[in-house]
Amino acid sequence: MSRHPVGTTVRTALTEQPDLHMFCTYQQDDLIELFGADRMVRLPIAENAMVGMAVGMALVGRRVLVSIARVAFLFTAFDPLINQATKWRYMSDGQYQVPLVIRGLTRGDEHLGAQHEHSAHSLLSQIPGLVVAVPGSPNSAAGLLATALTHPDPVVVLESPRLYTPDWQQLPEPEPTPAPLPFGVAGRALAGRDLTLVGIGNTVALCLRAARRLADHGLRCQVVDLRTAAPLDRDGTAELVAATGPVVLVDEEPRRSSLMCDLGMHLVQAGAVEPDRLAFVFGAAVPAPASPVLLAPLLPTVDDVVAAALGLVPTRSGGDGGRAGRLRPA
């Protein structure tokens, strides 16, 4: 099995950037051996201080990659994220920059329950000054992380556990290489001209699977990977969508204050799509249950996306005008 592209990205960055430090509650012995304990810093379970310290290092010219393990644990460090990392540049009127990257796992097939499973991209996208990268594939994770590791401002990288299962190589891979990916530029994961499916993180693969199913209905779908929740590529997506017409926006997060509503509103007001040719598929506003059987109906499925898409295309006697999407609750 070949090395995971993210592992390569991390090692390359550590090799090339002597000022790069890694903070984590766990450090691999071989990396400590290679890069020293001063750079590979092992810390207690104290995420608040961990992120605060990373901010301090960044303020005086270092760069820190914090492996927070899970986004779930980032909530204990929300003050340094919201009130320190993303504020010092502005508060000091540009005297400082805070080149800080926080990586954490979101959710996907782990069944750990409500406290451990969070995705949080819409929530984090509201923080001014923060880049929120949400890779949808292994190469995209490597590419977004590579960019993060040279970015002059704080970045959170929200990684699905699906990108790190033993058979990560089986995942759909829309990015040809693990090369750095720009922030705020949506990618076309699949070309197609009949309709567009837009996904982020886990729903990129979901959209690709739905596109395959829709091909059986004679529909060639374009699939768009938003890649970053902030900046959100509203204009780029509008351009891509304008070429196809109907669009389905798919997110595992619930509808309430979703970035997909923000995007959808833009697509409509920019004239990229008519409101009755746009549908949403959202997850339910319910915490993650441990049981996979209980979880299944709370997350968008290929069936949901296919149904929403078929509801929009004129081939099916006018579709249902986006009702499938609007049925999804808040």
Add this chain to the structure above:
Amino acid sequence: MSRHPVGTTVRTALTEQPDLHMFCTYQQDDLIELFGADRMVRLPIAENAMVGMAVGMALVGRRVLVSIARVAFLFTAFDPLINQATKWRYMSDGQYQVPLVIRGLTRGDEHLGAQHEHSAHSLLSQIPGLVVAVPGSPNSAAGLLATALTHPDPVVVLESPRLYTPDWQQLPEPEPTPAPLPFGVAGRALAGRDLTLVGIGNTVALCLRAARRLADHGLRCQVVDLRTAAPLDRDGTAELVAATGPVVLVDEEPRRSSLMCDLGMHLVQAGAVEPDRLAFVFGAAVPAPASPVLLAPLLPTVDDVVAAALGLVPTRSGGDGGRAGRLRPA
């Protein structure tokens, strides 16, 4: 000067509910005298444990009102809010309830800078199970808090400092009384049939002022106060809006993943308004500067709302199709 209605609500609740406790870093001596130190609990500057303890008390049958002072400090207690308060009912499959209310100041004319000034209603609205109340007036603050204090689930009440200035009685007061207000039901702060302005928190008063200005243009505006960011009254607002046509959605928070986009999308897809008859006025995605002069251009003004409204009404040779709103950046 008469007593602030919120003070009355708090005292009434403390008197009527012997199981109600108040947690804060500061307690008034007279309230300790009246209700005892067991109920009026003075705590160190340790918001994480403060909110966690409130969850524990609530789990075993008490109710706690946490005065967190400022929403800015709630970020140090995000774990107990996101992973405890709003999770235990579900994780235990309904064995527990968590009747917990957190009050905190948002922002408004205090000029305290980026770390102290937050509003956070869209951000908090994404947490399943959490009620996010955003009063727009003193009576509304009292009414929403009264409901919160009998609500069986966690509630955050986001209060503008404007509701508590010495001349709070000068504020526009759309609610006739401080009686309990339902959650998830938008209120009509002003009746009018030409167009609708929708606000939340600070922007309710802003919309009322804009309505007065628009009256000079011969336009009778309806003003809608969303009252709670979660639950968001999409259908109620759609009904109100449908009666007028053009609508301007006004929020101090930036556009990115805003509840106003969620609402706007619903209004359009529910057929309550045409997309080119809907405009947004948002705050800029910039941390709060201390200087009032720097702050002014970052927040929506009456002028912005008036301009957006005039851009929508047919009287002005077709308006600009919502462009004023869409000009606002992410």
Add this chain to the structure above:
Amino acid sequence: MQLTAAYRTMLRIRILEEKIIDCANRNLVVGFVHPYTGQEAIAAGVLAARRPDEWVVSFYRCHGHAVAAGLPLDGIVREVLGREGGVCGGKGGSMHLADRGRRFLGASSIVGSQLSVAAGVAMAERGTGRATVVFCGDGALGAGVSYETLTISATLGLPLLLVCEDNGWQDQTRSELVRHRTPAQLVDGLGLDHVEVDGNDVAAVHRAAETLLTRCRRERRPQVLVARTYLRHYHAQVGGARPPEYRPAEEVAYWRARDPLDIAAAAADVPDPWLAEARAEIEREVDQVFAAALAAPPPDVATAATNVTAAPLPAAVPAVTAVAR
């Protein structure tokens, strides 16, 4: 406490956990498993000293606490395996067992968070003569919330017993590498009443817990029990493959030789046949529980979106009912 009863509690935990590990190996467990094997004397000793009307608060490594707190094995196993009839209806899973009726408040999987929740419970219980028991690992003492909770508990005089299960590791990191004080030094430095005890000796644990709980109930002061112990297996198992051993072989061997079950059996001084019979009996019980659980269906899918809130609010239709399929 009867040593034989304590032994049986420990044996039930051990056999239950080994069976759960066995199921994990066969991918029959929902989520991760954090086995309690090796630490059984702590749950058994402490909770034998707790009165049934006193609340117990746990963390992700909660199976042993749940058993010792008197939860039925059936409800535990069904929760862990994701079958109908689990104590949390399948929503909590292995890390979040809860049983309100038995005053087993529940378990939090965010390290340290259970301390503040438990302190809130103790606050509500203050003046009733009842103590509240909360468990944590040694790594949890690194978290700020643990410090906040302990200092607040001391200031307010909360009847809280913190039981710190010091197994020397926090996940795959040796605790010594990330702390400058042992748990006992730390709570001592904070000026808290505390006792350090051999966590593999159930009689010693129980004696200490009795003393501390009595103080909790009588005096307005939190108490800390630091119990030195070791995990027989590993921090956690993820998926169907047992994780490789990451701890030094001599350390593992040292502790294997000090198994809490052996120590309890020796202290109870019961004849071998008694031990064999106890084991056989519990194995039968556990086997039956697993057989029934594995034959049971998963939780009812219609409950997926229930109990998010008390009742749906006007604008918030319960989500799952509207899923378009």
Add this chain to the structure above:
Amino acid sequence: MQLTAAYRTMLRIRILEEKIIDCANRNLVVGFVHPYTGQEAIAAGVLAARRPDEWVVSFYRCHGHAVAAGLPLDGIVREVLGREGGVCGGKGGSMHLADRGRRFLGASSIVGSQLSVAAGVAMAERGTGRATVVFCGDGALGAGVSYETLTISATLGLPLLLVCEDNGWQDQTRSELVRHRTPAQLVDGLGLDHVEVDGNDVAAVHRAAETLLTRCRRERRPQVLVARTYLRHYHAQVGGARPPEYRPAEEVAYWRARDPLDIAAAAADVPDPWLAEARAEIEREVDQVFAAALAAPPPDVATAATNVTAAPLPAAVPAVTAVAR
């Protein structure tokens, strides 16, 4: 340290703060003011021992630290009054003074947060022979992040000097009511090197700071200086009205009689005319600074949305440029 120089630093702080309070009374200050009056000996004593290449980290009560760290009064005053030319361009305000060039990192207004930020700085400075100085109030020791930072600093051996300004109050709450240990007992209990000192005696503060800073620079260990002191005025002023006194009259009187300026003047043993001249000179300087600041325009409105990020990213147009007006 020359006592006369220290006295002048303290006097500059005092006169500056009183003038700021005066402006606050006239509603000329942006936001709240947290005056440093009464605590001047701490900033002056500690920062006279700090080398100019060593970072200083502060909190909302930061004016005194800024002056003692060598920031020009002009930049401070303009920032506090919201005029062009403030050290943070008007964006930081009274609670968030920062001056990178003078290694005055900045100030955080979230209680306790500055400790972890400072520990990160100390981490970057480890091995350079330079120490990092961070200030906090006594209330800050209640926050979990302070504990996390101190224990991590001890474990990693960070060259961090924490100066805890123990004024006995946290906002309007007497600290004793919400803590079970004094700051000195607490850091002692955590096993940290520390010295407790009369915070109103600048010579004593300076001696202690020298000792601790020397240890910071040489040994791989954090150090804590606990300085007992008292605010001459009040916690904070909000708007144009001075807040009423909330502390017992005898307590206020006791401390008024121990004013750090009087103590320093007596120790320096300078003649009255020298004192009068120093005061007159500094008053002239401060008056000029205020006159210029009050005559200056506010910050350029075109800068409102600059420096949120390094450069706007493709999809994020700087906000303010697009405001429709």
